[in-house]
Amino acid sequence: MPTYDYKCENCDYLFEKFQSITAPVLKKCPKCGKSTLKRLIGTGAGIIFKGSGFYQTDYRSDSYTQSAKKETDKGAKKEEKAKSETKTETKSEPKKAPETKTEKPKKKEK
Numbered sequence: 001m002p003t004y005d006y007k008c009e010n011c012d013y014l015f016e017k018f019q020s021i022t023a024p025v026l027k028k029c030p031k032c033g034k035s036t037l038k039r040l041i042g043t044g045a046g047i048i049f050k051g052s053g054f055y056q057t058d059y060r061s062d063s064y065t066q067s068a069k070k071e072t073d074k075g076a077k078k079e080e081k082a083k084s085e086t087k088t089e090t091k092s093e094p095k096k097a098p099e100t101k102t103e104k105p106k107k108k109e110k
Contacts, residue, residue: 005040008032 003018008029017026027035 003042005042006037007040008034008036009038010034010036 001018001020003016005014005016006026007014008031010029011032011034013029013031015030025039026037029035029037
């Protein structure tokens, strides 16, 4: 169940109320007794997961995340090196297509 913030527009009384989502919006101020309450739009709360059913990998240790980061950094460096090698190959003289000779067939003599 969420917690809602309410503010009285008559006496500026500000309070929180823990109530169901389907519960009706409060109208009467508990401090002054007037029907001038407004429910405020809140930021909400973060989701809290409780119980079993989560993967062990969801919450990794710092040492694991650091070693995983090193591995990805190594992979990125290898890719950069491979890209730079292919760029240097393309900068050298362009390869020419092999020349093909087309010969006209000889006419047969009679």
